[in-house]
Amino acid sequence: MVRLGIDFGTTNTVAAIFDRGLFSVVLHQAQTRRGTIVQEIFPSAILVYPQTHQRWFGLEADRKFVEMGASSDLIFIPSLKRELRNYMEGKSLSPNSACDSKNGGAGQSDCDLDLADLFTDFLRALADSIRRSQMLDESEPLETVITWPAHSNGAQRHITRECFRRAGFRVINALNEPTASAVELADCLTGGKRNGKSEDPYAVAVFDLGGGTFDASVVRIEGHDFHVVTSGGIELLGGDDFDRILLEMFEAKLDLPSESISALTRHALLRQARAQKELISTGTVKSLFLNPQDFGLRGKTISLPVDLYRERICPLLDQAVSMLREVIQSAAAKWPGMNGGIEPLTIYLVGGSSKLPFVSEMVSGAFPGSRVILSDKPFQSVALGAAICAADRISYHEVFARHFGLIRLKDHGQTEIFDTIFPAGTPIPRRGESPLEKVVRYRPAHNIGHLRYLECTSLGPDGMPLRGVRTWSDILFPYDPNCPLSAPVSKNDIIPTNQFNHLEVSEIYRCDSDGVITVEIQNPARNESRRFEIFNE
Ligand SMILES: Nc1ncnc2c1ncn2[C@@H]1O[C@H](COP(=O)(O)OP(=O)(O)OP(=O)(O)O)[C@@H](O)[C@H]1O
Numbered sequence: 084m085v086r087l088g089i090d091f092g093t094t095n096t097v098a099a100i101f102d103r104g105l106f107s108v109v110l111h112q113a114q115t116r117r118g119t120i121v122q123e124i125f126p127s128a129i130l131v132y133p134q135t136h137q138r139w140f141g142l143e144a145d146r147k148f149v150e151m152g153a154s155s156d157l158i159f160i161p162s163l164k165r166e167l168r169n170y171m172e173g174k175s176l177s178p179n180s181a182c183d184s185k186n187g188g189a190g191q192s193d194c195d196l197d198l199a200d201l202f203t204d205f206l207r208a209l210a211d212s213i214r215r216s217q218m219l220d221e222s223e224p225l226e227t228v229i230t231w232p233a234h235s236n237g238a239q240r241h242i243t244r245e246c247f248r249r250a251g252f253r254v255i256n257a258l259n260e261p262t263a264s265a266v267e268l269a270d271c272l273t274g275g276k277r278n279g280k281s282e283d284p285y286a287v288a289v290f291d292l293g294g295g296t297f298d299a300s301v302v303r304i305e306g307h308d309f310h311v312v313t314s315g316g317i318e319l320l321g322g323d324d325f326d327r328i329l330l331e332m333f334e335a336k337l338d339l340p341s342e343s344i345s346a347l348t349r350h351a352l353l354r355q356a357r358a359q360k361e362l363i364s365t366g367t368v369k370s371l372f373l374n375p376q377d378f379g380l381r382g383k384t385i386s387l388p389v390d391l392y393r394e395r396i397c398p399l400l401d402q403a404v405s406m407l408r409e410v411i412q413s414a415a416a417k418w419p420g421m422n423g424g425i426e427p428l429t430i431y432l433v434g435g436s437s438k439l440p441f442v443s444e445m446v447s448g449a450f451p452g453s454r455v456i457l458s459d460k461p462f463q464s465v466a467l468g469a470a471i472c473a474a475d476r477i478s479y480h481e482v483f484a485r486h487f488g489l490i491r492l493k494d495h496g497q498t499e500i501f502d503t504i505f506p507a508g509t510p511i512p513r514r515g516e517s518p519l520e521k522v523v524r525y526r527p528a529h530n531i532g533h534l535r536y537l538e539c540t541s542l543g544p545d546g547m548p549l550r551g552v553r554t555w556s557d558i559l560f561p562y563d564p565n566c567p568l569s570a571p572v573s574k575n576d577i578i579p580t581n582q583f584n585h586l587e588v589s590e591i592y593r594c595d596s597d598g599v600i601t602v603e604i605q606n607p608a609r610n611e612s613r614r615f616e617i618f619n620e
């Protein structure tokens with residue numbers, strides 16, 4: 084039986100395969116004029132040529148973009164996962180996606196491309212590429228464990244799972260990216276030979292700094308059992324931001340108004356910034372360079388000292404280190420004997436951006452007693468961990484990374500309170516287990532219920548959401564049995580009334596093993612109930 088673990092990353096998508104006891108990373112191929120490229124990474128990139136409706140994905144998209152150059156009518160989406168996050172929030176393609184149109188015509192309107200469809204097509208291309216690797220038989224189903232950021236919300240999880248299914252993958256499970264890395268590390272440290280029982284539990288803090296997101300988790304490992312103690316993350320922090328900062332530093336030295344640089348040329352410049360940034364990890368580079376003439380722009384070669392660049396990105400790295408500290412502290416509060424208080428805490432650095440030497444220096448400096456391990460496979464760790472889970476070699480427990488709840492009105496609409504339904508740290512059920520359930524009962528003080536859902540990373544002293552707040556679409560639910568559920572109601576129709584306070588309304592919240600939450604609202608006067616999936620449509 085062949086099973087896959089897939090890490091859909093902001094910059095890179097990696098698939099690992101488990102086949103008869105062996106784990107390996109799938110190799111992808113692309114034909115170029117110079118020969119065939121074979122690599123473990125399938126770039127999370129899409130290129131669209133609106134004039135012919137052609138689309139390229141992964142390696143092909145990258146290659147074609149370089150080949151067609153910055154002068155054509157192209158739409159290049161280099162960080163699909165970030166775009167998808169924006170899409171879930173109802174935004175269209177971001178201006179950062181290279182989208183040039185000579186006359187502002189076809190290209191521009193095609194920027195309204197449906198990202199969920201594009202994502203599904205991207206995953207179909209990934210599936211084809213996996214099949215072309217010949218690492219599994221043609222008839223074999225694509226049984227897959229997928230991964231997502233620890234802090235991803237219900238909507239992102241829902242769309243990711245759905246698109247994988249639509250693209251032909253059989254999603255057997257899903258887990259958080261840092262959990263997968265902890266699984267990979269534990270497997271690596273023990274050569275896959277854990278005996279499951281005799282070992283004392285120990286903790287690993289995973290620091291995953293990738294292309295677009297930062298994730299931190301403390302995972303308790305006891306034999307084959309992986310239990311996420313705490314999790315957190317920063318949605319928009321990663322290599323893309325470090326590239327943007329370097330490009331801004333270059334642009335400040337370029338004597339050109341930034342509006343005169345087309346989106347595609349800007350994207351080509353970003354690639355140069357990325358390549359220069361990646362050179363820093365060689366340890367021999369003291370300056371970073373950009374020759375504007377290589378991109379058809381006026382001006383002399385620009386050089387920037389690495390130390391200056393380090394200074395500019397340090398505030399961003401500080402945020403990641405602070406988040407890691409928060410996650411470790413709250414794990415220690417929940418698990419007082421973490422590592423018996425004697426063993427140094429292992430901090431595992433994964434994600435391509437962890438290759439920046441400043442990252443390990445800052446983490447080691449911030450946690451002097453810890454054992455910082457730099458992964459030798461920063462890009463593949465998550466996919467390998469997922470493949471290990473796919474092979475059923477271990478079991479794991481995830482937790483809510485954020486508080487989930489809703490704003491309710493008290494005192495006849497005079498006061499707002501936050502009603503926490505699932506606090507951060509609540510264990511998410513494992514596959515095959517019954518959904519997590521919470522029932523809330525109340526007597527309505529209005530004619531229409533206005534349920535305003537949100538997630539947040541922390542609460543203030545007044546119990547209201549304080550940080551990392553992300554709001555969800557509201558649900559309006561008429562309590563009046565004479566008002567049909569299908570009738571269009573608006574917030575303006577809500578009035579305080581005692582007319583329905585003899586009824587006991589129930590809200591039944593359920594969370595499945597993917598972390599997707601639903602609410603079923605039951606009103607006894609109606610003798611009917613309604614179920615809503617809670618995410619942004
Ligand atoms: N040598 C290097 N030095 C610094 N950064 C690097 C190096 N090599 C790769 N990177 C950066 O790593 C990032 C990609 O890492 P990775 O593949 O782990 O991210 P991802 O999994 O695609 O993204 P995410 O996990 O954020 O969704 C890119 O921003 C890339 O520029």
Ligand SMILES: [Mg+2]
Pocket residue numbers: 090092093260291293294434465
């Ligand atoms: Mg990643």
